[in-house]
Amino acid sequence: MSEDIVVDGLRMRYGTNDVLRDVTFHARHGEVLALLGPNGAGKTTTIEILEGFRMRSAGRVEVLGTDPAHADEGWRARVGVVLQSWRDHGRWRVRELLAQLAASYTCYREPWDADEVVAAVGLTSQADKKIRTLSGGQRRRLDVAIGIVGRPELLFLDEPTAGLDPEARREFHLLVRDLAERHGTTILLTTHDLQEAEKLADRIVILDGGRIIADGTAAELATRIAGEDEVSWTHEGQRRTHTTTESTKFTFDLFRQHGYAISELAVRRASLEDTYLALVHDAEATR
Amino acid sequence: MNPTTTALRAGWARGRTELRQSFTNGADLWAHFFWPTLMVAVTFFLRDVSFGSSGFLLGTLVLPSILGMNASMAMVSMSQQLTAEREDGTLLRAKATPNGMLTYLVGKLISVSGGLVVDLAIFLVPSLLIVPGLAVGSVGSWLTLAWVLALGMVAALPIGAVLGSVFTSIRSQGLITLPILGMIAISGIFYPITAMPEWLQWVGQVFPIYWLGLGMRSALLPDSAVAVELGESWRHLETIGVLGAWAVIGVLVAPIVLRRMARRESGSSVAERREKALQRIG
Numbered sequence: 001m002s003e004d005i006v007v008d009g010l011r012m013r014y015g016t017n018d019v020l021r022d023v024t025f026h027a028r029h030g031e032v033l034a035l036l037g038p039n040g041a042g043k044t045t046t047i048e049i050l051e052g053f054r055m056r057s058a059g060r061v062e063v064l065g066t067d068p069a070h071a072d073e074g075w076r077a078r079v080g081v082v083l084q085s086w087r088d089h090g091r092w093r094v095r096e097l098l099a100q101l102a103a104s105y106t107c108y109r110e111p112w113d114a115d116e117v118v119a120a121v122g123l124t125s126q127a128d129k130k131i132r133t134l135s136g137g138q139r140r141r142l143d144v145a146i147g148i149v150g151r152p153e154l155l156f157l158d159e160p161t162a163g164l165d166p167e168a169r170r171e172f173h174l175l176v177r178d179l180a181e182r183h184g185t186t187i188l189l190t191t192h193d194l195q196e197a198e199k200l201a202d203r204i205v206i207l208d209g210g211r212i213i214a215d216g217t218a219a220e221l222a223t224r225i226a227g228e229d230e231v232s233w234t235h236e237g238q239r240r241t242h243t244t245t246e247s248t249k250f251t252f253d254l255f256r257q258h259g260y261a262i263s264e265l266a267v268r269r270a271s272l273e274d275t276y277l278a279l280v281h282d283a284e285a286t287r
Numbered sequence: 288m289n290p291t292t293t294a295l296r297a298g299w300a301r302g303r304t305e306l307r308q309s310f311t312n313g314a315d316l317w318a319h320f321f322w323p324t325l326m327v328a329v330t331f332f333l334r335d336v337s338f339g340s341s342g343f344l345l346g347t348l349v350l351p352s353i354l355g356m357n358a359s360m361a362m363v364s365m366s367q368q369l370t371a372e373r374e375d376g377t378l379l380r381a382k383a384t385p386n387g388m389l390t391y392l393v394g395k396l397i398s399v400s401g402g403l404v405v406d407l408a409i410f411l412v413p414s415l416l417i418v419p420g421l422a423v424g425s426v427g428s429w430l431t432l433a434w435v436l437a438l439g440m441v442a443a444l445p446i447g448a449v450l451g452s453v454f455t456s457i458r459s460q461g462l463i464t465l466p467i468l469g470m471i472a473i474s475g476i477f478y479p480i481t482a483m484p485e486w487l488q489w490v491g492q493v494f495p496i497y498w499l500g501l502g503m504r505s506a507l508l509p510d511s512a513v514a515v516e517l518g519e520s521w522r523h524l525e526t527i528g529v530l531g532a533w534a535v536i537g538v539l540v541a542p543i544v545l546r547r548m549a550r551r552e553s554g555s556s557v558a559e560r561r562e563k564a565l566q567r568i569g
Binding site: 044045048051053054073074076077081083084085086087088089090091092096100101103104105106107108146150158 | 288289290292293294296297300301304308312372375376377379380382383384385386387390552553554555557558561
């Protein structure tokens with residue numbers, strides 16, 4: 001399959017401060033890739049370089065076969081951008097703005113019909129409302145509608161669910177999955193929320209301190225890094241817990257030592273979240 | 288269709304929508320009517336005041352001058368809108384859309400100049416009923432008014448775009464109000480330029496406001512009124528020269544400055560400005 005995003009040895013430096021060091025990753029066509037990391041990891045800088053909004057210090061970057069730093073308007077028409085927060089065009093009505101923006105794509109390809117894209121993001125009953133009256137979740141969905149109105153081959157979503165309530169977040173996740181599955185859009189999203197990455201992405205790239213510290217599917221990441229399981233039990237009326245990477249062996253030893261005196265045994269497997277936190281913690285310790 | 292044609296058409300649609308929005312909401316309507324109404328009131332009180340021994344009424348002389356001043360203020364609306372829409376991310380949105388900057392600018396030129404024409408009418412129509420002695424009967428007057436206005440716009444809007452690119456926050460936009468008031472004061476709008484010291488006359492004649500005022504007076508005043516002007520001439524060639532020079536400079540410089548400004552726009556730069564704006568409020 002062809003590569004929609006190629007990032008090779010990307011570096012970004014402000015003065016003497018390295019924001020990105022030797023970042024390398026790829027995204028295949030049709031793939032949903034999550035760039036996961038704590039705040040300040042360099043996610044937004046990376047995505048802005050890929051969007052063509054920021055110059056890089058060094059490294060090779062290709063998005064849809066073109067270097068975004070020198071891309072033309074034809075390339076721009078193939079890429080959709082949803083930033084962390086938009087509050088532009090507050091006086092415009094939802095359908096009015098979508099129709100206006102769609103008109104800019106007509107010389108490249110047939111864009112979405114404004115009404116169709118409004119329906120696709122579930123804003124039909126808000127179509128004639130002024131944008132500044134939308135709720136946070138509705139505004140986010142409008143931002144996605146604007147991002148996809150030109151039928152992009154590749155969509156960038158920067159922290160798409162920041163500030164959304166759980167229900168809006170769930171709806172948003174469904175929308176993103178739908179875009180990827182039904183329209184085959186390649187999606188690069190950034191998030192600091194591991195559950196979100198796990199839910200949405202085919203593959204997760206973990207960025208921390210300007211470096212990539214892991215790259216793989218959620219399952220691969222969970223097995224690659226041995227997380228610490230949590231074993232808890234009751235002995236002589238006292239509740240005890242112990243964390244270990246070898247929970248099976250530990251439990252066996254526990255029974256061998258105390259036999260029937262052990263009760264209420266529970267073993268909680270390391271979750272992907274524990275793995276992620278352990279990874280980020282290690283990366284910060286060795287920095 | 289080629290991309291430029293598409294962008295021009297989209298820009299036209301955009302300008303029309305913005306114009307409609309601007310005349311269908313309370314805050315904007317207030318702005319559209321407030322200044323012209325105030326100026327009508329000024330004209331009303333000056334209608335019977337005679338101007339020295341010239342035999343002209345002050346109201347008659349001031350009306351076309353105010354028209355010229357208002358026209359040059361399109362520069363300020365251009366500049367303010369550009370700054371405000373950079374702050375709220377409209378420009379970044381334009382940048383994220385194919386040929387979006389061109390579409391945006393075309394739209395802005397249409398909405399600002401369209402808004403201006405309406406504002407001028409709001410002032411001019413009632414004032415014509417109040418002020419006697421204007422030469423509004425001939426086609427020539429209106430043709431002169433049209434070319435002065437058109438040339439004035441081409442001179443003023445690019446300057447506005449440059450100012451809007453240079454000032455990064457709505458607050459710093461406030462800084463340009465004072466020099467503009469100063470410019471109005473020395474441009475012979477409310478006070479004849481001939482009554483000022485000679486060096487101030489020269490300064491006043493550098494800026495477009497004086498020439499827009501002069502051009503409007505040449506259009507709407509009877510020929511005999513030329514006696515109160517510098518050199519007792521309407522100086523149409525000089526008007527074309529100075530406004531034309533501003534227009535050429537603006538048309539050459541504005542795209543460079545705008546491009547530089549647009550290049551720096553990114554999600555984080557918009558977010559950063561918002562943070563700053565919020566800190567000021569909080």
